[in-house]
Amino acid sequence: MKKRLSMGFAATAALALTAGLLTPAQAATTVVVWADESRGPNLVKTLKDKADWVDGVEIEIKSFSGFDALKTAIDAATATSGPDIVVGANDWVPTLAKNGKLAPLTLTATQRAGFSASQFYDLTYKKKLYGVPVDVNNVAMIYNTKLVTSAPKTFADMVDYYKANKASKSLKAGLCVAGGGMSWGAHSIASALGADAYYFNPDGRINKSKVFNPNTLGENVKKYLLDAKKSNGFLPASDTGCKDNFLAGTVPFAIIGNWEWTDYTAKGFTMNLMPVPGVVSGQSGNAFGSVSGALLTTFAATRGREAAAKSVLTDFFGSAAGQVAYQKYEKRPPAHKGAASSASVTDGQKGFGASAAAASVPQIGAILNGSGKSYWDSLPAYWTAVLVDGKDPVAEAKKLATIYRNNLRAAVNDI
Numbered sequence: 001m002k003k004r005l006s007m008g009f010a011a012t013a014a015l016a017l018t019a020g021l022l023t024p025a026q027a028a029t030t031v032v033v034w035a036d037e038s039r040g041p042n043l044v045k046t047l048k049d050k051a052d053w054v055d056g057v058e059i060e061i062k063s064f065s066g067f068d069a070l071k072t073a074i075d076a077a078t079a080t081s082g083p084d085i086v087v088g089a090n091d092w093v094p095t096l097a098k099n100g101k102l103a104p105l106t107l108t109a110t111q112r113a114g115f116s117a118s119q120f121y122d123l124t125y126k127k128k129l130y131g132v133p134v135d136v137n138n139v140a141m142i143y144n145t146k147l148v149t150s151a152p153k154t155f156a157d158m159v160d161y162y163k164a165n166k167a168s169k170s171l172k173a174g175l176c177v178a179g180g181g182m183s184w185g186a187h188s189i190a191s192a193l194g195a196d197a198y199y200f201n202p203d204g205r206i207n208k209s210k211v212f213n214p215n216t217l218g219e220n221v222k223k224y225l226l227d228a229k230k231s232n233g234f235l236p237a238s239d240t241g242c243k244d245n246f247l248a249g250t251v252p253f254a255i256i257g258n259w260e261w262t263d264y265t266a267k268g269f270t271m272n273l274m275p276v277p278g279v280v281s282g283q284s285g286n287a288f289g290s291v292s293g294a295l296l297t298t299f300a301a302t303r304g305r306e307a308a309a310k311s312v313l314t315d316f317f318g319s320a321a322g323q324v325a326y327q328k329y330e331k332r333p334p335a336h337k338g339a340a341s342s343a344s345v346t347d348g349q350k351g352f353g354a355s356a357a358a359a360s361v362p363q364i365g366a367i368l369n370g371s372g373k374s375y376w377d378s379l380p381a382y383w384t385a386v387l388v389d390g391k392d393p394v395a396e397a398k399k400l401a402t403i404y405r406n407n408l409r410a411a412v413n414d415i
């Protein structure tokens with residue numbers, strides 16, 4: 001669906017067409033943007049409200065049936081079939097850049113000042129930036145105020161509540177993952193129990209040698225999640241049914257995604273969003289607080305659209321006004337500082353933004369994707385091993401730490 005971005009240009013073009021004088025040089029440049037089943041339709045709505053973001057440029061939005069379908073399409077895209085810009089996950093950057101499908105982007109100091117350094121970290125590969133941050137992509141914990149009267153201060157507070165009320169309130173679990181799955185969404189649980197995917201030095205750079213202490217994770221799992229060698233039921237090993245159970249009032253704590261919070265407010269739940277509390281009061285588990293990005297492809301230059309695509313990235317996707325207009329429909333926390341502070345941003349969006357600021361780590365695909373076993377597969381496998389199969393939490397944590405260490409070493413030249 002094409003949206004003309006300059007009404008003044010449109011009027012001029014109409015006059016030229018009438019006179020039969022329109023030349024190819026005068027024609028509007030079309031910039032093709034690919035997005036998923038949520039972002040695509042919401043971008044169309046945004047551009048319907050306001051089209052004149054860049055003079056002489058039309059934006060054509062192509063939506064895909066889902067995030068996975070979009071990823072499959074961009075992986076297979078060519079200069080003939082592909083987009084000029086793709087709105088995707090930050091952990092796509094390393095692979096797409098390696099495969100020559102992304103082009104580096106240089107921003108001015110003023111443009112960069114609208115974002116935090118960690119957000120650029122998310123979209124950088126081998127010190128080159130490949131797009132602009134669009135929105136914060138994160139999860140946070142919510143609690144049911146009809147069951148729990150105040151925010152828990154420690155992980156033990158949640159476990160104790162579950163054990164004390166499991167039978168009387170017919171609880172199906174204590175804490176479950178409704179949004180993001182048992183690797184991405186559940187990172188904050190693993191972190192709260194002692195296992196971050198990676199760690200940072202005080203200067204904000206990745207610690208290229210440190211991994212979590214497997215004894216700490218294993219002993220905490222024994223203490224809080226097991227009864228002897230069996231799961232105590234507090235944390236399910238799967239996200240299946242979590243959302244429905246929380247909405248039904250049979251789970252007091254849940255991790256939800258910032259793309260779905262209106263499903264909860266529609267049912268009367270308060271957005272008392274917070275990080276997962278740690279085993280020590282005042283400490284919290286880190287969730288992935290990454291950004292989704294509008295990424296510049298190499299196809300834009302091949303087709304002579306690079307300048308137009310860069311203007312769309314900076315003047316629309318990367319501007320405060322553009323992100324406010326877009327998040328009116330998408331309802332995620334905007335990445336741009338100016339947009340995040342806008343009065344039009346809702347409490348739910350601000351709540352997720354605050355939770356990300358309080359306890360989060362950027363999502364770094366070069367490490368997480370792994371050279372052998374990926375983070376994405378290994379963490380869910382850990383939950384299954386200890387909560388379903390009854391394997392020793394410390395022994396399995398040592399295997400997990402080895403995977404993390406190998407992935408960190410493999411990515412050392414890419415981070």
